[in-house]
Amino acid sequence: MSEQFPHAVPHALPRAFSRRGLLRAAAALPLSALALTELPGLLGSAEAAAPATGYADRYTIVAFTNSSDYTVNVYQAEDATSFTLLQASAYTPPSNRIRDASVFKHTNGYYYLTYTTHTWEDTSTTIGFARSTDRVNWTFLYDYTVPITNLSRAWAPEWFVDSSGSVNVIVSCSTTDDEWIFTPYVLTATNTALTAWTAPTALSGIGSNHIDTFIVKIGSTYHAFTKNETTKYIEYATASSLTGTWTIQKTGDWAGWGSYREGPSLVQLDNGGWRLFFDGYGDGTYLFSDSYDTFATWTTPTVLPGISGTARHFTAVKETVSGGASLTTGITRSFQSANYPTRYWSEATGAVNLSVIASASTTAAKTAATFTVVAGLADSNGYSFRDSAGNYLRHYNYVGRFDANDGTTAFAKDATFVARTSPTSGAVRLESYNYPGYYLRHYNYVLRLDLDANTTLFRADSSFAAVSPWG
Incomplete structure (x- = not known):
C-alpha cells in the first residue's frame, strides 16, 4: 500500500488576534483607546483533469499582506501550492483600504475583485470593486454601500457564481446594535456589468455570529464553509438553495484544522479533490487542506510554502491557459x-x-x-x-x-x-x-x-x- 498523505506541522508561534478577535476582546473600550469564460474554483461541475498537451493550469490569488492593507499583491502558481509573486502592489484603491480580496474571471473576459474597504477599527458600510484584463493592471470601479438598515460593518465579500450563471457576492454584515455579530448575506448581480445588485438576503440557517462564508455548488447541493466567531472554528453547512435553509453539518474541530482559523476558500484540483485555503491568524501561518470525499474528511493542515506569513485572506481562481510543460509518450x-x-x-x-x-x-x-x-x-x-x-x-x-x-x-x-x-x-x-x-x-x-x-x-x-x- 502507498503511504498516508504527508503532513507538515507548523512551528507553534505566540497566539495572535484577528481583526475580529481583537475587536471583540476590546469591545468595551472606546475606539480612541484602541491602537468568464470559465469560473474555476467557484463551480464544482467542471470535469477535473490534468491539463492537455499545450496547456497549463494557472492559479491566481490577490492578497493583502501582513505589512499593508492599503494595497494587494498578485501571486500565481501552476499547482495550487508554490505561488510566486506576479506583481507587487498591483492595485491600490483611490481611498480607504483593501482587505479580504476575492477574485474571479467573468464571462466578459475581465477579472473582478471585491474587497473590504476599511480596516477593523472603522465603521465599514461599503465593499469595493475593481477589474483587470491581465491580473496585473487593475481599474477601480466603485465602492458599493450595502443597503442594510443600521449597517455597521460589511466585511469579507466572496464571489459565488451559481450553476445558472448568476453572479453573487456573499458578504458578512453586522448592525449597530451589535457591531461584532456578523451574518452572511447574498447580493446577486442584476446586470452583466456587475454594477447593480439585488437587496441583501440573509443566508437562512447559517445565522448570526458567522463570518467569511465561502460557497461552492456540486451537483444540486450548495456547500458553505464559514467561521464561527465565538468558537473560532471553521464550520461546514449544506443547502438545496443558495439562500437556504442551510443546515450546519459540522462544528468544532471537525476537520482537524484547529481554532483561530478564518477566510476559508476552495478550489478544485486536477485530480478531482478540493483544496481549502485558510488564514491561520492564531499562529501567523497560511494553510491548506485537501478533501477527496466531498468534504467528509480532510488532510492534515499544511503550511503554504513561500507566502505563508506574508499573504493574508485570499481566494484563488483557476484557469487553463496555453503553454505548459509536456513529454512525448511512446x-x-x-x-x-x-x-x-x-x-x-x-x-x-x-x-x-x-x-x-x-x-x-x-x-x-x-x-x-x-x-x-x-x-x-x-x-x-x-x-x-x-x-x-x-x-x-x-x-x-x-x-x-x-x-x-x-x-x-x-x-x-x-x-x-x-x-x-x-x-x-x-x-x-x-x-x-x-x-x-x-x-x-x-x-x-x-x-x-x-x-x-x-x-x-x-x-x-x-x-x-x-x-x-x-x-
Missing part, C-alpha cells in the same frame, strides 16, 4: 538531473537513484537508466514511466521505485505524474497526481517525493530533462 528516454547533469534516474532495488551514467558505463547501467514514457495510468493527460521489465515508477513511503502494476486505482494514482514547467530550459518538473504539491526530486542522490518548498534549490532538485536514452 518513446524511451533517460532523465537527466538539471543541477547534476552527469546524473540520471537509475533503477535500483527498492529505489531510484541518481547515478552517474557515461559512455563508458556498462550496458546494464545504461538499461537501468532508460525508461518508456506513457500516458498516465490515472489520467491520460499525465505521465507514467515504465522500465524494460514492464514495471512502473510509483511513490512508496515518499521514495520513487518501480513496481508491477497491480491494476488498482491506488497504484494508478501513485504511478501518475503531472508535468509542470521548470526554470531550467528543456527540463520538466513532475508533480504527484494524488498528492498535489508534492514533486519527484533528488535528495542524497535518491529520487523521492516531497512537498514543494517553493525555493530555488527545490525547483532545481525537482527538474529533470528527458534526453536521448542511454539504453
